[in-house]
Amino acid sequence: EIVMTQSPLSLPVTPGEPASISCRSSQSLLFTNGYNYLDWYLQRAGQPPQLLIYLGSRRASGVSDRFSGSGSGTDFTLKISRVEAEDVGVYYCLQTLQTPLTFGGGTRVEIK
Amino acid sequence: QVQLVQSGGEVKEPGASVKVSCKAAGYTFPKNAIGWVRQAPGQGLEWMGWISTYNGNTNYVQKFQGRVTMTTDTSTSTAYMELRSLRSDDTALYYCSRGYSASRRNGGNPWDVFDIWGQGTMVTVSS
Numbered sequence: 001e002i003v004m005t006q007s008p009l010s011l012p013v014t015p016g017e018p019a020s021i022s023c024r025s026s027q028s029l030l031f032t033n034g035y036n037y038l039d040w041y042l043q044r045a046g047q048p049p050q051l052l053i054y055l056g057s058r059r060a061s062g063v064s065d066r067f068s069g070s071g072s073g074t075d076f077t078l079k080i081s082r083v084e085a086e087d088v089g090v091y092y093c094l095q096t097l098q099t100p101l102t103f104g105g106g107t108r109v110e111i112k
Numbered sequence: 113q114v115q116l117v118q119s120g121g122e123v124k125e126p127g128a129s130v131k132v133s134c135k136a137a138g139y140t141f142p143k144n145a146i147g148w149v150r151q152a153p154g155q156g157l158e159w160m161g162w163i164s165t166y167n168g169n170t171n172y173v174q175k176f177q178g179r180v181t182m183t184t185d186t187s188t189s190t191a192y193m194e195l196r197s198l199r200s201d202d203t204a205l206y207y208c209s210r211g212y213s214a215s216r217r218n219g220g221n222p223w224d225v226f227d228i229w230g231q232g233t234m235v236t237v238s239s
Contacts, residue, residue, distance in 0.1 A: 035215045037224055041157075048207055048229035049149075049157065055214055060227060092157055096224040100173040101147075101159045 002027050002095050006104035012112045013083040021107045023076045023093035029056075030073050037097035040069055040078045043106075044089040052091075053078065085111060114138035116146075116208050116230035123236045124198050131194040132233045134208030141189035142166050145211035145223045148182060148193045150204040151232075158204075162211055162223055163191060171221075198237045205232040 003026040013019045029037045036056035041049040051060040053069035056076060066081045080087055088111055093104040119133040134146060147162040161172035163182040170182050181194045191208055208230040211223035 031215075031217060031220065033215060033217050035217070035224075037215075037221075039225065043157075048232055049209075050229070051225065051227045054225040054227075058214070060225075090156075094157075094159075094226075096221055096226075099171045099221050100161075101221065103157045103159060106156045 001100055002029075002098065002102050004093055004095055004102050004104035006091075006093060006107050008107060009105070010108045010110070012110055013080075013087075014112050015085060016082050019080045019083050019087075019109065021078045021091050021109075023071075023078070023104050025074045025076075025095055027097075028073045029076075029095050029097045031097065036072050036076070037095055038069070038071070038076050039094045039096060040067075041092045041094065042087070042089050043092065044086075047089075049092065080109075083109075083111075114210075114228055116210060116228055118206075118208060118230040118233045121234040121236070123238065125239055126199055126237055128198050128237075129194060129196040130198060130235050131192055132206050132208075132235070134191040134193070134230050136189040136191070136210070139210070139228075141184075142186050143212075146182070146184065146191040147209045147211045147223065147226050149207045149209065151207070152201070152204045155204075160193070160206075164222075165191065195235075198235075200237050203235065203237045205234050207232050 040053040043049045057069045090106045145162045148160040163170045209226040210228040
């Protein structure tokens with residue numbers, strides 16, 4: 001089973017400032033086809049998860065271009081270029097390379 | 113509108129079974145997968161498994177093997193997740209999600225994106 005580790009656990013942010021979240025996997029998520037099998041989700045309070053980024057860096061439909069995903073292999077980063085109040089919630093990474101799929105433990109983003 | 117609508121909350125006694133439904137609308141149901149995820153109160157997301165809505169193939173997380181069954185009814189575009197021998201630590205919010213292949217790779221897990229999520233079904237196990 002691939003273990004996903006996120007950091008930090010909690011991230012206080014200032015509106016208008018950038019923010020970044022790290023996700024590391026215990027095995028490489030890079031497949032022979034060149035894709036990294038890593039997705040990012042945001043779960044706002046009382047809501048289901050919302051897909052932000054898939055295959056490491058592809059932004060999902062309707063997602064603000066303030067969100068970007070980068071990284072390859074075992075180290076990945078989700079960046080928010082300018083944090084807004086609506087970005088508050090818990091962010092999760094999910095590896096889809098192999099079963100069982102596994103989530104990171106989550107990073108809680110809150111406004112300072 | 114593409115959406116997944118789940119059944120209402122359930123309260124069960126330990127040892128009982130629960131069956132959660134997930135009805136799809138706005139897309140071609142038998143072309144993807146449905147994944148199931150649960151979230152215990154105040155905790156993170158836990159993957160449970162998926163079922164292909166195309167051929168009914170399933171993949172369950174080992175910890176749920178023998179207790180969970182995922183099925184689909186293509187005539188009503190509905191997926192089901194049944195969990196048996198319920199325990200108190202099964203108390204959680206259960207989500208379904210639509211899975212598809214964005215990379216169309218050969219080999220490994222065939223579903224690399226889970227883009228549409230149901231609203232969640234709260235299952236409470238208590239005597």
